[in-house]
Amino acid sequence: METTIVRKPTSFRLRTDLLEGLKRKAARENRTLNNYVESVLLDVVYDEPNEVTKAAIMEAMNRKEYPAKDLYDDVDEMFKALDAEV
Secondary structure, eight states, X not given: OOOOOOOOOOOXXXXXXXXXXXXXXXXXXXXXXXXXXXXXXXXXHTOOOOHHHHHHHHHHHXXXXXXXXXXOSOHHHHHHHHHHHO
């Protein structure tokens, strides 16, 4: 199954130093300016973590792995607890 990607010509007003920087980066990667800018924009717009990362984020947010007793308000207290475990 083949998917067609529709592209629409668009123009932007950019600072000249920004445009020159984009051109240099595109040239370093042996890509056209259009291709380089499109890939940068795709990374920004569709920057979503994969399922494993999402699960790790949720686990960290829910503190399932680290119960409240392992949370410290003081760094020295944390290091004393770590030293005691060794």
